[in-house]
Amino acid sequence: MSKSAFAHLVNLLVPALESERVQNGKYNSRAQSLRASKAGEITTTMKVSMTLRWLAGGSYLDIVAHHGVSEASFWRCKNQVIDAILATDSLKIVFPSLDDSAALRDLARGFQAKSEQGVMRDVVGALDGILIDLEYVRYSDSPFPARFWT
Numbered sequence: 001m002s003k004s005a006f007a008h009l010v011n012l013l014v015p016a017l018e019s020e021r022v023q024n025g026k027y028n029s030r031a032q033s034l035r036a037s038k039a040g041e042i043t044t045t046m047k048v049s050m051t052l053r054w055l056a057g058g059s060y061l062d063i064v065a066h067h068g069v070s071e072a073s074f075w076r077c078k079n080q081v082i083d084a085i086l087a088t089d090s091l092k093i094v095f096p097s098l099d100d101s102a103a104l105r106d107l108a109r110g111f112q113a114k115s116e117q118g119v120m121r122d123v124v125g126a127l128d129g130i131l132i133d134l135e136y137v138r139y140s141d142s143p144f145p146a147r148f149w150t
Contacts, residue, residue, distance in 0.1 A: 001052070010048050012091060016084035017044050042069060042077060050074055051081035095125060122147065 001009075050063050054074075064074045085091055096103035104124050111123040137145040 006048070006052075010045050012088055013048060013081065013084045014044055016087045017047065017080060042067075042073060047077040047081050051078045054078055093127075 107124040
């Protein structure tokens with residue numbers, strides 16, 4: 001992630017993260033416990049940095065050592081950032097209606113154009129960093145069960 005993309009993400013998340021931090025001009029009890037670390041206050045930038053590193057597969061032990069926070073503070077920050085991401089409308093995944101075949105074809109063309117040698121045919125969506133347990137589609141359920149896999 002580029003520095004500018006990271007800064008943009010932090011700016012998008014500030015309203016959701018800061019609204020939890022201060023209520024009526026005072027720190028609320030949950031946020032108050034996050035005010036101090038070895039490096040001082042746990043900033044929104046630190047919270048987002050720790051969460052992204054964890055989501056990318058980083059060990060929480062390395063993250064707390066690098067950022068100078070306690071394990072408990074890391075887990076609270078991580079949960080706050082994930083809640084903020086889920087509460088931020090501009091970060092929501094919007095999928096077109098399955099009835100909108102033109103939009104689905106456009107998505108599929110976009111994925112195919114980005115893939116090497118056009119191997120991603122008929123793909124209309126992808127999530128990175130997540131594994132979803134799916135039931136196998138049987139031949140009796142679909143004439144093309146190989147199209148449904150993760």
